[in-house]
Amino acid sequence: MKQKVIIVGGVAGGASAAARLRRVDEQAEIIMVERGPYISFANCGLPYYIGGTIEERSALLVQTPEDMNARFRVDVRVENEVLSIDREKKTVQIRDIKEDRVYEESYDKLVLSPGSTPLKPPIPGIDAPNIFSLWNIPDVDRIKGFVDGMKPKTAAVIGGGFIGLEMAENLHDLGMDVSVVEMADQVMAPVDFEMAQIVHKHMKTKNVNLLLGDGVKNFEYHNGKARVTLQSGNHIEVDMVILSIGVRPQSELAKNAGLEMNQRNGIVVNAHMKTSDENIYAIGDAIEVVDFISGDKTMVPLAGPANKQGRICADNIAGINSAYKGTQGTSVAKVFDLTVASTGVNEKTLKRNGKEYGKDYYTTIVHPNSHAGYYPGAIPMTLKLIFSTDGKVLGAQNVGYDGVEKRVDVIATAIRFGATVYDLTELELAYAPPYSSAKDPVNMAGYVGENILKGVTKPFQWHEIKDVGEDVVILDVREPIERDLGFITGSVNIPVDELRDRLSELDRNKKIVVYCAVGIRGHAASRILMQNGFEHVYNLMGGYATYATTLC
């Protein structure tokens, strides 16, 4: 039976669904309805076109309606908006925007991939002509037009998520002085504070004016300038503003049709991408997904999941059984010269959910080189691993310059199979000097985790340092010369290689927190102490490197 399928939204999820559906169902009638003037565009490339890294606008248009039709016989209707769904009649009302005409179209199956839309809270002055959001091609044209025409010299990006930071970088590349305003105490919400601090420091070296822990109170527009007044009372004056404080699902259509929704206006679907209506599927940013790790319900607006869900949805419509098993939230962003990548759950979220360090989960931080230290160009990364006290890997975060997202991809893959830290130690990853070390950073993170779980190491976290009292010795096992660049206040210094001969200098009744530059010598030293009768010995995870990063 030839089925008629209407797809609402023609970009990441919708276009993927259409292409796959055609490949598995040559007979179906496929209509793609897209409100905007373009389909299949590279959302994720938009910031780079503004900054000039992507030179040609046409590069953003991955597929045109004409090509989509020629290749896949999809009846693409751009500048058409689906207004409502009549689930009883199985029809949708569509408004042809250009012709300003409303018409009805029937369907056998309906696919909703309406995506999300940037949040635009009712902040006074938010509608000023030099305040922009970035979500689609018309947005990019507006911003590009403004940048080329008005030659702004200063910009404020409101919101330190990945899109905000990509915009900060690209505006900076255009020679602008850029401020980033972020309400939280850190940018890049998917990573934890000590990881974000690396990003903060990096952005400062790029002369980005980073305003953390502060929100926008209002905007005032005069003489072509936006005056941004912050909650703190501080204000900045800039030539343009990019608003990038988050997104919300464009799910009104689904909601109005009475489909089951979650509290965040996410469309509820089952593993086959089917909504509460037998004949309606939904995919992409607008749906609720299962958190692969916790099993909880969540929403993850990312292109990888959207594209994959598109294909799964098409399969199910064509009668091929296919299931979506949840989203881990694996993501990566380039922030100037840094790469910031993560997968799974972060420590913040665990804490917010009432989980306790040491009882429910542990973390490790290692700073291994991107590749063998003796081969030129090796540069350390900061890799944080989060795992449950029974060993299951829950998440990973990595910040650095090279080979960063590779390690996150490996851990993301391991997580997919329910890996433990023990599994990470066993992974056999490709090693030659230009690419890695014989023990890859992922193995290394695994080893440290294993040591914690087996009691070989007792970990100490960077933020515990500030609470240590008189009963604790902080032992710096680095070489004296390394202390010239900084040390933890109150720490005593015995280099690891002298430790065995100087044990008597340490008070056996005290708790000892050992640290070195990154944790390796600290580990060796703590093992010496532990096996020489010291009972309460801890190793500072990530060493002085991580500790120092957290100080502003």
Add this chain to the structure above:
Amino acid sequence: MKQKVIIVGGVAGGASAAARLRRVDEQAEIIMVERGPYISFANCGLPYYIGGTIEERSALLVQTPEDMNARFRVDVRVENEVLSIDREKKTVQIRDIKEDRVYEESYDKLVLSPGSTPLKPPIPGIDAPNIFSLWNIPDVDRIKGFVDGMKPKTAAVIGGGFIGLEMAENLHDLGMDVSVVEMADQVMAPVDFEMAQIVHKHMKTKNVNLLLGDGVKNFEYHNGKARVTLQSGNHIEVDMVILSIGVRPQSELAKNAGLEMNQRNGIVVNAHMKTSDENIYAIGDAIEVVDFISGDKTMVPLAGPANKQGRICADNIAGINSAYKGTQGTSVAKVFDLTVASTGVNEKTLKRNGKEYGKDYYTTIVHPNSHAGYYPGAIPMTLKLIFSTDGKVLGAQNVGYDGVEKRVDVIATAIRFGATVYDLTELELAYAPPYSSAKDPVNMAGYVGENILKGVTKPFQWHEIKDVGEDVVILDVREPIERDLGFITGSVNIPVDELRDRLSELDRNKKIVVYCAVGIRGHAASRILMQNGFEHVYNLMGGYATYATTLC
């Protein structure tokens, strides 16, 4: 009870074992006996020191005996060779090479990490003064001394394994004319022929004189030149020769002590790295390991496994239960600008073991971009996936310029968990335009595999083309202009986007092999044909890109 542990061999396996053992057993007496003058050196970095990429010789010496002793209290005895083992008495005979003195040392536990040594077959003339092998620091000093002193202009590398190719690159970097002689019809044995062809072509663009399918008959030395006569009768005359035709385990010690050995002189160990003698452990190149995928016994001389086995062995000696679960043979090499990486089994090996394509296993070849095509610098890789007919991933090979070993690491990780191609489609990998595509190359390889397994696609392999007869239509679905750069002889051309309207031009009774540039349009076209009543439709895996690469 304080135990006395002697470790034979102080580099990858041995040094790792010593360091870990000290960390988990502060009381043990640890003696490391190393025949050469150095321990803990960077074997894998040696070629790059010769070529000058690694500038300082000292960078190759990761740990000195002094440092090893200071940090880990290991009694390091370089230039000492263990001559024999008395298993009854639990002693070893050691020769102090410098002092030319033989002495005995007792042990509670003995660890053998003697590594392997380059093969040096009895080819006439092989002992000429300008013929070198590369395995350790003295070797590198000899080669470096020769290169600096004699300023050779031409070199022949005998053997196209990864060390041979690394040497070819490094000698080329020094400005030499380099020939590579390889007995097989391809270099880089871990990958299959069509993958190696990419390497061959690349090396030719670097003006390397590649002599495949030819072995050395003899060497003749005169006037500082080596004349290399090949089996074919051809000969080359060069200033220096690097012999790099493989390695054999240095396991005489173990063999003479009556330990259980395999047919290739590999030391047999159990999962705890224990030999047939309760008190003797063995690790590294010299041991037999379990092939993680097939479960067969094999030998894999690589640093990653050696270092990991060293740690596992130390744990077991210290009473911490730890097991080695086998080796996949994940590896990577930089060959000039290319990266060549692989994991698991290759097709050649499957065939050699009597496995049949289509019955026992399938392969896919995809050519996805290293990252999003619209972001500058995207460059295609060639990713081959090998999987059983029930879906289990058996191996992967990847050749390209960027992000190559990342995908192999991901698949290597998946293999560790017994992944199927279906699992690969579901992996959630980090995506932003500079790093990947919304559907990562690994997902893509999985999709193609899934299509084969589910009968959505019938695959055709590049080497089957030469056998097609009159009953087969080879259908090129690319644009006419693409044919200008080459096409398969006898193919007819109907661009995919015209196919639906031109079905009548094709003979429904014939088998149709569709191809495009890489396989994507071929896939779309084959789906159109299959669903329009054509019964025998195949898609050429890897498309014209792979096919053309295999033509010399």
